[in-house]
Amino acid sequence: MxxxxxxxxxxxxxxxxxxxxxxxxxxxxxxxxxxxxxxxxxxxxxxxxxxxxxxxxxxxxxxxxxxxxxxxxxxxxxxxxxxxxxxxxxxxxxxxxxxxxxxxxxxxxxxxxAGPHNEAIIVLDGSPLKSVADLKGRTVAFARGSSSNYLIVAALEKAGLTYADIKPAFLSPADARAAFEGGKVDAWGIWDPYLAVVQQTLDVRTIADYASGIVQxxxxxxxxxxxxxxxxxxxxxxxxxxxxxxxxxxxxxxxxxxxxxxxxxxxxxxxxxxxxxxxxxxxxxxxxxxxxxxxxxxxxxxxxxxxxxxxxxxxxxxxxxxx
Missing domain, CATH: 3.40.190.10 (Periplasmic binding protein-like II)
Known part of the structure; x- marks a missing residue:
């Protein structure tokens, strides 16, 4: 197939x-x-x-x-x-x-x-971003009010950053995928099954999920x-x-x-x-x-x-x- x-x-x-x-x-x-x-x-x-x-x-x-x-x-x-x-x-x-x-x-x-790995903040494998702290000043795509919105806010708080430290890009999963793959955003907060799709079809890295010490x-x-x-x-x-x-x-x-x-x-x-x-x-x-x-x-x-x-x-x- x-x-x-x-x-x-x-x-x-x-x-x-x-x-x-x-x-x-x-x-x-x-x-x-x-x-x-x-x-x-x-x-x-x-x-x-x-x-x-x-x-x-x-x-x-x-x-x-x-x-x-x-x-x-x-x-x-x-x-x-x-x-x-x-x-x-x-x-x-x-x-x-x-x-x-x-x-x-x-x-x-x-x-x-919910499983600890069913949602993640991801970057393309070649990205210089290695951790949530590196998101400062960067553009992060996610759907406003979605489950990923909480993961991003909680991960930023844990890293000593605030919501104001990033540039949110409020995008639907489909639009976020296009922006992410095209390099228009630096990171993407997304959940399954969309996460599983992108992990299967692109080279990506997870920089935070609920296994990162964030209360799920x-x-x-x-x-x-x-x-x-x-x-x-x-x-x-x-x-x-x-x-x-x-x-x-x-x-x-x-x-x-x-x-x-x-x-x-x-x-x-x-x-x-x-x-x-x-x-x-x-x-x-x-x-x-x-x-x-x-x-x-x-x-x-x-x-x-x-x-x-x-x-x-x-x-x-x-x-x-x-x-």
């Missing part, structure tokens, strides 16, 4: 733009009252459920069908949720913090651990408050299937990689690469999880990245699930 360096990211971006527009158009589902509208990103636990169609039967038994919408990153996904276009989604740690600080209507439902946050399943209040049993069904999918993936990573690769149209070795370094296991939104998320929010506030202090526990809406 041949694989273009740019095809995956460009395709993901184009699909996401089209998908994001659909809920606002006349082509949207005529009656969403009995439709669970799920926003997902490539390679996340929801991708496996979509590939396996494991939600179809339990939700059909409750009289619900499913509409899937793909997004290139967490911030636009939560913008769509706040706009009333999706009911459930999955993102990294920072997007809900930015959304809450902006007054968006979202709630935390459940959490997932969780990822989250998030919901629209009205839907979460009205249909907790539907969300419980989804999360229970996520928990079972996580358990299955842990012991069947090769099979899971095959399914996900087919679903997201990425070569299987790339999916195998990031699944091998991933951590699985659905978690309730408890005091430990919320405490870790509050530390992320406080880090952003110290760096003046978000406009006000927030209490993440204010939008916690834990949903029960079974394994």
């Amino acid at each position: 041949t694989f273009s360096r740019r095809s995956f990211l460009r395709g993901a971006q184009a699909a996401a733009v089209a998908a994001f527009a659909a809920p606002f158009s006349g082509a949207a589902h005529a009656d969403t009252s009995r439709t669970l509208r799920i926003g997902y990103q490539k390679g996340t636990p929801l991708t496996l459920l979509k590939a396996q169609r494991s939600l179809d039967k339990p939700l059909a038994a409750r009289g619900f069908d499913i509409a899937w919408t793909e997004f290139p990153a967490g911030p636009p996904l939560l913008e769509a949720m706040n706009a009333g276009s999706i009911d459930l989604g999955y993102t990294g740690s920072p997007p809900p913090i930015f959304a809450q600080a902006a007054g968006s209507r979202i709630v935390y439902l459940a959490a997932e651990p 946050p969780y990822s989250f399943f998030l919901g629209a408050p009205d839907f979460a209040k009205a249909h907790p049993e539907v969300l419980s069904d989804v999360l229970s299937q996520v928990a079972r999918g996580d358990a299955w993936t842990t012991s069947h990573r090769g099979d899971a990689a095959q399914l996900i690769a087919r679903e997201i149209r990425v070569p299987q070795p790339i999916v195998e690469r990031y699944l091998a370094r991933s951590t699985f296991g659905l978690l309730p939104v408890n005091s430990t999880v919320l405490g870790a998320q509050q530390r992320v929010a406080d880090t952003f506030r110290r760096a003046n990245v978000i406009p006000r202090a927030i209490q993440v526990a204010d939008i916690a809406h834990p949903v029960s699930f079974t394994r």
